[in-house]
Amino acid sequence: MDSKHITTFLTVAQTNNFSKAAEILNCAQSTVSVHIDKLEDELNLSLFYRKKHGIILTEEGKRFIKYAERIANIEKEYKNELHSSSVNKEIIIALQESQLLYRYQQRIFDWIQNNPDINVIFKTAHSSFSLKDQLTSGEIDIAVLSDNNLYNPSLNRILLTKDPLVLVSNKRISISHIKDLNEYRILMTEKGCSYREELENFLRVNEINRINKIEMISIEALKNYLYEHPSIALLPKFLVENDLNKNLYEVQLDYSWPDLHTHLLFSRNNEDPKIQELIRIFKSVATIN
Structure with a gap:
């Protein structure tokens, strides 16, 4: 059984989508289809129902997942064992x-x-x-x-952990209306960060579209800018706990952020x-x- 076909099957089973699987595996969607077809031919059963708006596992496909995972893990263990004598x-x-x-x-x-x-x-x-x-x-x-x-x-x-999120600035700021956030430069971490997503969702829900923002490459760069320049940022409290009421201050806002x-x-x-x-x-x- 070809290990590439097993990897493709597990990826498709996770995504329920041939195109997403192809993106993750860095290959053409046609390659994903070929791998699944060959695996189904070898097993002589259907692993997926093809629907108009996507695909779902058949009962046989659901049962095959645990065996496919074992095969994938065995291959990984074998490769690790093969190289263990010469490579850390x-x-x-x-x-x-x-x-x-x-x-x-x-x-x-x-x-x-x-x-x-x-x-x-x-x-x-x-x-x-x-x-x-x-x-x-x-x-x-x-x-x-x-x-x-x-x-x-x-x-x-x-x-x-469950960490509270806090909106902070290097000055004491009290915002009477949420839309007043438009007046401040907002610091953000890179895209994909969960607390950035929380802030972006908050801004979107409150229709705050015209924001002046800086996207930082690291949390340390963000904090260094925040210490020296008028700006605000939403951060987990454990990152700024030692700075609160010294170098940084919590921005007073009539809103409760969910825990991270x-x-x-x-x-x-x-x-x-x-x-x-x-x-x-x-x-x-x-x-x-």
Whole structure:
């Protein structure tokens, strides 16, 4: 059974859409169709119902998922074992810069120091479907992600923290009417960040369309600008807790921001002891905070 066909099947099963699967797999939609057709011919059964507005798994397709996941994981384990004698083990962790710097850095860096035979790769984790797909396929081992739309049957999900969001400025500001936000420069993180999405949704609902904004490449760059220049930003409270009423002030606004929910995500089939060590670290740090 061709491993590429298995990967394509799992991606299509996750997206319920051939074109989205093709985008994730970086191939033509026709290639996705060919892979599924060949797999169905080999199995002598239909894996998907083709509908006018999309596709859904057949009962046979639903039953085949667990076997396809096993095949994909076996291939990954085989490749890891094949190269283990000559190449250090590699663990890929996806999380936001702010989470690493302000919450997990010390414990994770200590763990890295105690595991010199492991290559650790950090990747930026924004709210995205592709990240969840990468976890399912094994391209990423662990993710710490702030996103409420996280259901995926092949992933374990653990709630780590619920952080309040605060609108802050370097001056004391009281806004009597929401539309007065038009008068201020608004600082934002890169697209895909969950608290940026929360702010954008708030502005859209309140029909605040003419905003003067700056999009920053990092949370540290954003905070440095915020300290020195008249502007406002929506941030998780843990990022500015030590600055409140000193360098920064909460903007008084008649609105309650929802909490930012951050989850730990990893494959249900990943039983690697080193991954389990990292999972325990993330959980223990979150408990302390």
